[in-house]
Amino acid sequence: MKVSRKNIIGLSLIVFSILSIYLLNDEGPTRILVNLLAFAGIYAISAIGLNIHFGWTGLINFGHAAFMGVGAYTTILLIPHAAGREGSINEDGLPLFIAIIIGLLASAIFGLIIGLPAIRLRGDYLAIVTIASSEIFRLVVRDQEDLTGGVYGVISFSDVFQQIRPKFLEELALRLDVSVGQLWVASFSWIMVILLIFVLKRLQNSPWGRALRAVREDEDAVRALGKNAVWLKLQSFMLGASIAGLSGILLAFNYGTLQVEMFVPLLTFYIWAIMILGGVGSISGPIFGSILFWAFISETDQLASIIFENADGQQIAGVRFMLVGVLIIALMILRPSGIMGKKEELLLDVK
Amino acid sequence: MSNNIIEIRNLKKSFGGLKAVDIKNLNFEKNKIISLIGPNGAGKTTFFDLITGFTKQDSGNTLFNGKNISNLESYKISRLGMVRTFQLTKVFDRMTVNENILFSASSLKNDRFISSLFKSSLKSKIEKELNEKTNEVLNMVNLYHMKDSYARELSGGQKKLLELARVIIQKPKLLLLDEPLAGVNPKLSEDILSLINTFVEEGVSVLMVEHNISAVMKVSDHIVVLAEGSVIAEGSSDEIRNNENVVSAYLGRSNE
Numbered sequence: 001m002k003v004s005r006k007n008i009i010g011l012s013l014i015v016f017s018i019l020s021i022y023l024l025n026d027e028g029p030t031r032i033l034v035n036l037l038a039f040a041g042i043y044a045i046s047a048i049g050l051n052i053h054f055g056w057t058g059l060i061n062f063g064h065a066a067f068m069g070v071g072a073y074t075t076i077l078l079i080p081h082a083a084g085r086e087g088s089i090n091e092d093g094l095p096l097f098i099a100i101i102i103g104l105l106a107s108a109i110f111g112l113i114i115g116l117p118a119i120r121l122r123g124d125y126l127a128i129v130t131i132a133s134s135e136i137f138r139l140v141v142r143d144q145e146d147l148t149g150g151v152y153g154v155i156s157f158s159d160v161f162q163q164i165r166p167k168f169l170e171e172l173a174l175r176l177d178v179s180v181g182q183l184w185v186a187s188f189s190w191i192m193v194i195l196l197i198f199v200l201k202r203l204q205n206s207p208w209g210r211a212l213r214a215v216r217e218d219e220d221a222v223r224a225l226g227k228n229a230v231w232l233k234l235q236s237f238m239l240g241a242s243i244a245g246l247s248g249i250l251l252a253f254n255y256g257t258l259q260v261e262m263f264v265p266l267l268t269f270y271i272w273a274i275m276i277l278g279g280v281g282s283i284s285g286p287i288f289g290s291i292l293f294w295a296f297i298s299e300t301d302q303l304a305s306i307i308f309e310n311a312d313g314q315q316i317a318g319v320r321f322m323l324v325g326v327l328i329i330a331l332m333i334l335r336p337s338g339i340m341g342k343k344e345e346l347l348l349d350v351k
Numbered sequence: 352m353s354n355n356i357i358e359i360r361n362l363k364k365s366f367g368g369l370k371a372v373d374i375k376n377l378n379f380e381k382n383k384i385i386s387l388i389g390p391n392g393a394g395k396t397t398f399f400d401l402i403t404g405f406t407k408q409d410s411g412n413t414l415f416n417g418k419n420i421s422n423l424e425s426y427k428i429s430r431l432g433m434v435r436t437f438q439l440t441k442v443f444d445r446m447t448v449n450e451n452i453l454f455s456a457s458s459l460k461n462d463r464f465i466s467s468l469f470k471s472s473l474k475s476k477i478e479k480e481l482n483e484k485t486n487e488v489l490n491m492v493n494l495y496h497m498k499d500s501y502a503r504e505l506s507g508g509q510k511k512l513l514e515l516a517r518v519i520i521q522k523p524k525l526l527l528l529d530e531p532l533a534g535v536n537p538k539l540s541e542d543i544l545s546l547i548n549t550f551v552e553e554g555v556s557v558l559m560v561e562h563n564i565s566a567v568m569k570v571s572d573h574i575v576v577l578a579e580g581s582v583i584a585e586g587s588s589d590e591i592r593n594n595e596n597v598v599s600a601y602l603g604r605s606n607e
Contacts, residue, residue, distance in 0.1 A: 199468070206467030207457045207478070210446070214454045217443035224403065224437070225455045225517065226429035227462065235464055344445065344501045 010288040010339045017295030024302040034178045034186055036298050040290040041189030042250045047274040047286035048196055049243030055281035056209065057236040058216030060127040063114070063134030064244055064271050069263035070110040071245020072252040073141060073148060075103030081157035083149030089156055096160045100249060107245025108238040110137075115237040119230060131265060142260045154258040161185075161253045185254045192246060193287060200283050212236050273324060277331055279341025288339045296323050353417065356381045356525050356556045357402065362411035364394075364401055364580075371397045372580045374411075379573075384547065384557045386567045388591075389577035390601050395560045396438055398577065399527055403435045404428045416524065432524035436531065438560075440510040444503035448494055448513055451502050452485045453478075455517040484520060492516045492546065508539045515543065519550060526550060528559040532566060544570050564602065568592065576601060 021036065022029045046068055053059040078099035082089045093099065118129040141148045148154070158181065165184040173180035203209050214222050215232050222229040252258045270293070278289025297320060304319040331338065337346045359377040363370075372394040379385050387395050400406035402413045404425035412421045420428050429435075443451050460466070461477055489495040492512040497505060502513060511531060518526060531547070532540045544566060547557055561567050567574065568588040576584040576591060578600045584591060591597055 202470065203467055207453075207462045208464050208467035210450055210454050210457070211462045213446055213450075214443050217445055218441045220405070220437065221441040221443065223405070223425045224429055224435050224441075225521065226426050226434070227454075227459070228426050239464075346445075 006340055009335075010284075013288060013339065014291050017291055020295060020299055024299055028177065030176050031178045032298060034176075034183055036291070036294045038182050038186035038189060038254050039298075040287075040294040041186055041193055042247050042254060043271060043274055043294065044193050044286045044290035045189065045196065045250065046244050046247035046271045047278065047290060048193070048200065048283075049240040049247065050271050050275050051281065051283075051286060052200075052212075052236055052240035052243065054275065056204070056212045056216065057233055059119070059233060059237060060123055061130045061237075061240070062127045062265070062268055062272075063130030063132075063137075065263040065265060065267040066130075066134035066137040067107050067111060067241040067244035068248030068251065068267070069134075069137060069141065069260070070248070071103040071107040071242070072248035072258055072263075073154075074106035074245075075099045075249045076154055076157050076252050076258050077148070078102060079157055079160050081154050083147075083152075083154045084145055085150075085152045087152070087155060093160070096164065100246070103249055104242040104245045107248075108242040111237045111241030112234060115234045119233045119237060131268070134263070134265065134268065138260055138263055141263075148260070149258075151260065153260065154252075155256070157258070158253055158256050181256070182254065185250060189250050189254075192250070196243065197283055197287075204283060208235075273328060276328060276338055279338025280346075282338065282340040282342065285338055285340035292327070292339070293324070296320075296327055353378075354381055355379060355414075356416060357558070358414040358417075359402070360412045360414070362398075362401060362413060363409045364397060364406065365409060370580050372401060372408075374398070374580075374582055377575065377582060377585075379556065379558060381556050382551060382554060383572040384551055384559070384570050385573045385575065386571040387558065387560045387575050387577060388562070388564070388567060388601065389583075393577040394580040395577055396529060397580075399435060399529055399560065402428075403433060403527060432522075433527065434518045434521055434523040434525075435527035436514045436518060436529055438529040438533070440507070440514050442502040442505070442510050442513050442517075444501065446502060447499050448489070448502055448505070449482075449485060449498045451513055452488060452517050452520055453481055456481050456484055456520045488516045488520045491519075491549075493542070508535045511535055511543065512539075515546060519546075519555075523555060525556045525558065528557065528561075530560055530562065532561055532563045540566060 018033060021033050025032055046064065049067070050061060050064050053061045077083070079093040079096055080089065080091050081093070094102070114130065114133045118126055121129060142150055144150065145152070162181055162184060165180070169184055169187065170180050173183045211227060211232050214227070215229050219229045222232070251262065255262065274286060274289040274293045276289070277292055278285025278287065300320040300323060301316055303323065304316045307319060308315055337343050355378040357379040359374050362372060362374045364372040387398065389395055397406065401408050404420070404423055404427070408421065412419055414420070415428070415431060415433055418431070420431065443454070446454070466474065486495065489498060492515060494509060494512055494516065497509065502510065505513060515531070528547070531543055535543065540563065547570065551557055571588060574585065574588060574591045575582055576597050583600060584594045584597050592602070
């Protein structure tokens, strides 16, 4: 009974989000919807990774953007691309899937490197270390122009990804009048979301998932029972990091360009907002959280013009943050466990 | 081979200028119930933390079954068979009672990430066995009816029972109980004491810290009294009861 009620709330929020796009936009609502689905899918993947850190293991990670960035930069720089001011195309590169796997490994290793010294810290201290590491990563990438293109970023890398898209998408895109490239990114992302949910559902109910939850509840008790809490936390950190890496790679393909400013701390906090909206610790929560979040973000312009007459860009940006804030506050009051979260496993106590 | 499960040699620990533990020589015999008593701040819990590896000693050695465990990490000490509980019960609040015990019973191999990733018949067989074992232990501590409740919904006494169940399923050689009767009603105290007796009959050695003196006097084979970090007396219940030092430092006159 409880489960079905949760699903009804979640599904109706999604339907409401999608409907609002068609109601609020006169021109090209399908195009906006595909754009929304692409971002929602990518951010959902990232939130799924963060959920392993915080929801399952209780690790407060405020440097999630860097895990996404490491994955993205590693993969994109390994496939044919053009980087930097001159932007000459580097035609050599590894096959896409090998590059993606190396990217995911790089994210995991980055997680391990940050984790080794930091993971023994508790709660807020880990948060500080992760947010600092994430800023260090961003600044180093910006500085190493020879390797990463620095502030000029990386471009012309999308071809290898678009080459593998199924042919029927082109027809579909034509019929729906949307960009085929983005349609492919969106479809691929959602396939990944479904795959991840399938795998994580199994992991959560496995002995390993149980051990992570025990770490979240009480590390000392875990140690007293003969389990290596530090290693469990590191494993969780690495898994979540590589899932974030996947999301970063897809984010780059979605933009068609890789800029270091994509990985500012704000991204991390968006992912946190999505995780909280969807329900901390819940596996399918990030999907609902992400769609709802992106519906709010992409409909801000329309909503802002309802609130203000002739709103300018700055006002709209302000309203955007306001709305996300209102959304989270409303949800925390009405459903503190998030859309799909379990009341009994409530992690964020709002009192 | 000595008959001691624990041997302490010159164990020292200070916090700043405060000498928390300073024990020259202390042995615990196998298969006995040994109680550690003493006034608050005598260093009993610190002593537990030291021998279980939760706190690092300044100097000295602890031998467990003849093996020096002074520099081992806490989880490794636990795997050798010395398992502790905590003064403030540490159950896994947002997990069910069943999961609390399953986690403890599950082997390290079973907990592995890779093997958890795939479904196998072996895996489900192991989990089934674990579930059976868990049911057995839950019946023993009378918590079977609470199996699927979240641990945080339990009463204080039930949490103590859950903690006991969680450690005993590992079949430890030495059980360290930090105030197993604190905040527990008299009836439940009796149940817990009889459980402890059952454990000892099955070959477990028990070392406990407890302030419930009548219970301590009744069940202990041997009592060690700590005050200001040092052993001021040890012996049987009668010897302790009649020891002048212990009476003035801890028991008080009314207990005579």
